[in-house]
Amino acid sequence: MAAVIPVALDPAHVRIVLVGQGPLAKRRLLQLVDGGASPAVYSPEPDVELAALAGDHLRRTLPSPVELDGVHALFIVGIPDEAAETLARQARERNILVNVEDVVPLCDFHAPSVVRRGELLLTVSTGGRSPALAQAIRERLETLFPTVWADRLAELAALRDRLRAAGAKGPEVLRACRDLIAAKGWLP
Template sequence: MIPIALDPTHVRIALVGQGPLAKRRLAQLLEGGASPAVYSPEPDAELAVLAGDGLRRALPSPTDLDNAQVLFVVGISEDVAEALAHQARDRNILVNVEDVIPFCDFHAPSVIRRGDLLMTVSTGGKSPALAQVLRERLETLFPAVWADRLAELAALRDRLRAAGAKGPEVLRACRDLIAAKGWLP
């Protein structure tokens, strides 16, 4: 596995699915700044509200798929998911079919988000339960206040850079601030 973080302002993302897992995945995509096209033949009311104007009440056509670079497939029958995975791969679209490893080009890690601080846990799809347990532990170690802490570090970095400081000096100052504030044990 090669970990990467995608900027959704530069990547066209689509989601095909329904049910609670589709809602969870869509919420994660939205929280990450994505505005995915959402395809769901029979969305429940909650998914429809969450998807908003991005909802199409059907499966994607081949032309629809041509407009995506990353495809998430969640909560639909395995035969439909397999067909979509093949169609996506034929178009060089990265695809993830939730919990069906052979149809996945990538795995979506378990996510902890504190403002712009993003931490992830991945088991390469081998144990979602372990990823969930580790994520829950990290959530307790890094509470919501870390969003403000990151903002404070970013402001320090910006001030130092504006004053002409170079990378090693900025790094040292940030590490010193973290230590002085006692943010980490």
């Protein structure tokens, strides 16, 4: 089993590009946008919906090697295997992290299944081994953590900010936050 390192990327500091077409490309683009990214989208034959979602970020071609310069993370979805392999190789030559949807040997990273509740981000990953399991667990997490968790996190963040402003240190802040969670009965 390969080891993995979970990270959350800040799209304000990471240049992301999506290359692809079809329903999986649309899904990936929506996930990237939901995460705050505004990726360049390269799609030789985008359908109407992908073109509309990508808007001004759409380029109706595959990226040239020069267009990959300065990219940090490249998502490849729904293009022919030979083109995906070529793009993955070109990206790696430029030290770009690559994810080729459902082609584990071509992936430097895997995008987890995601539940967003405001700033609360819950993720599930199987390292690309079983997207079906990741999806099933994500669906369960959606029921365990309904949308009200966005407000709960905001309440905890406000408490943390007040305590920090009053000079409280880490252990005291942690204890106060855990006490609030317990008092409200948020986690059984």
